Amino acid sequence: MYLHRWCVAKCNQVKIVCQRTNEKFSFFIMNDVRMLRATFVIVFILGITCSIFISLFLDYFRTPKDSVPGTKVRVFLPFPFEHNMGILREGGEITKESLELSIRKADIEPLASTTEALSSLQVALELRSLGKNDKALKLLEHALALAPKHPDVLNHYGELLEEIQKDILKADQMYFQALMQCPDHRAARANRQRVKHAVEELDTASLHRIDHKRDTVAAIPDSNPALRRAKKEAYFQHIYHTVGIEGNTMTLSQTRSVVETRMAVGGKSVVEHNEILGLDAALKYINSTLINKLGGITVEDILEIHRRVLGFVDPLESGMFRRTQVYVGGHIPPRPRHIPPLMEQFVEWLNSEAALRLHPVQYAALAHYKMVHIHPFSDGNGRTSRLLMNLILMQAGFPPVIVLKQNRHRYYRMLELANDGDVRPFIRFIAESTEQTLDLFLWATEEYISDFPAIGSSAKTIIMED
Incomplete structure (x- = not known):
């Protein structure tokens, strides 16, 4: 009995000792975990602090060579950084210093x-x-x-x-x-x-010669079979060359097929088909609505033309002023927020007495240039401008002028000269295109060609396909 009690007492003492040992061991483990966590936090904070100091140190002691553009190879990026896109932002302004610097760099030759x-x-x-x-x-x-x-x-x-x-x-x-x-x-x-x-x-002599040819074409009876064929051919020619200037690769026969049958042409994109259909719709709208409209041209008339030009290609942008900044070669068109008032001023000029006193060819060419200069749409500006030009000419008794796609580079060169301050070469170019179109009608109606013996093979090239 005594031995049993002694064993129980010893066991209890052992349990107490083990409990105290476990408590001390757990205490040390908890302390070690806390110390480890504190160490990680301190090391992390020191790492961030050191990186900040190193960055500031390098920025402070950076040599001027590092800040000079073009002295080291840079990775080409598909999009510019935000600070290089200031001109795209509506609220931003171009400072006088930066504008003068860019002009100086562009104008000074090597x-x-x-x-x-x-x-x-x-x-x-x-x-x-x-x-x-x-x-x-x-x-x-x-x-x-x-x-x-x-x-x-x-x-x-x-x-x-x-x-x-x-x-x-x-x-x-x-x-x-x-x-x-x-x-x-x-x-x-x-x-x-x-x-x-x-x-x-x-x-002046060129414009008088053009007026004489216009009057001769106007004297041809509408029932003349040759004139009717010439008008139909000129219609296809106009669409073919107008979309061709913008890069459309359809041939004349393919253009005619799309307009007449609405059937797709193999190997050609949907966009090219829709460009032809849009121009066809715009020409029909002008011929049936605007050419005999009473009163002056309005902004809504121009938007309606554009709505048909781009309606098949991009319905969301058709008939809408652009909402983003665009760039056309060396010309930077106005900002989107300036377009509505500029178009109002443009229409005011279109209907002004000073503009209406101009010769129709001069008036139409200037209208074309002024609208292209504003560039009010995201796409279709050239086609809409040429249609507006032809609306003015048709109201003055001229046929729709065909600007040949073969003259594409010359056409854009004349626009560049106009941007440089001399619009006369562009007016002469439009006058030349007007005369070529009149020559087409006079050549097609051979009984009237005797008045103009100078019309020869050059007129025939108008109706030939590339």
């Missing part, structure tokens, strides 16, 4: 090219003094390619064009561009003043 151009100019002048005008002209063309905005090169090139080729219009254009670069250029100013009267006479 020194080496300018030096070579001036050397070529000096040699050309020497050859010209020796009577070797053909060689002098080639050297001046080379100098013009090297320094297309140098006023001396432009002026001397114009003088040589006037002397050798007797091309007064192009010479006057060179003088004008020289004055645009240097308004105080005495030789260019004197040359332009000298040819001014002759240029005006040539432009």
Whole structure:
């Protein structure tokens, strides 16, 4: 009995000792876990602090070379960073300093090219003094390619064009561009003043000749079978060349097939089909609604034209002013928020007495250019502008003018010259296209061609397919 009690007492003592040992061990484990957590937190905070100090240290001691663009290779990115897209933001403004800097970079030509151009100019002048005008002209063309905005090169090139080729219009254009670069250029100013009267006479004679051809076409009876065939052919030609200028690859026969049958052409995209259908719808709308409309042209009329031009291609954007900034070569059109008031001003000019007093070809060409310059739509600006131009011409008794797709580069070049300040070359280009279209009708109705013996194979090329 005594032994049993002694064993029980010893067991209890052992249990107490084990419990105390476990409690001490658990206490040490808990302390170790807490210490480990605290260590991780301290190391993490120290890492962040060190990285911040290192970054500030590198920024402070960065060399100027690192901040100079173009001194090291950069990864090409598909989209610019936000700070390079300031012009896209409606609320942003372009500072005067940044605008002047960009103009200066764009206008200043490389020194080496300018030096070579001036050397070529000096040699050309020497050859010209020796009577070797053909060689002098080639050297001046080379100098013009090297320094297309140098006023001396432009002026001397114009003088040589006037002397050798007797091309007064192009010479006057060179003088004008020289004055645009240097308004105080005495030789260019004197040359332009000298040819001014002759240029005006040539432009007036061209417009009179166009009026005479228009009156001759207007005198042809509507029942004339040849005229009816010519109108139908001109309709397909107009669609084919108008969409072709924008890059449509449909041939003339394919364009005719899409318009007449509404059947798809194999190997051509849906967009190309819809561009043709949209232009067909816009022409029919103009012919049935706007051409005989009383009153002036309105903004809604222009939107309705565009709604049909782009209706099959992009129904959501058709008939709507653009809501984003766009870029057209070197021309930056107005911001989207400026478009509605600019279009109101444009329509006000369209219906003004000063505009209506202009010759229809001049009036139509200026309307075309002014609208393209505003660029009010995200797409279809060129087609809508050419349709507006043809609406004005049709109201004045002219047929719809066909701007040939073969003249695409020249067409855009004339628009660029207009952006540079000289809109006359573009007006002459539209006058030339108008005369070509009239020649098409006169050639198609052979009994009326006797009044214009100069109409020959050049008119036939209008109705030939590429």
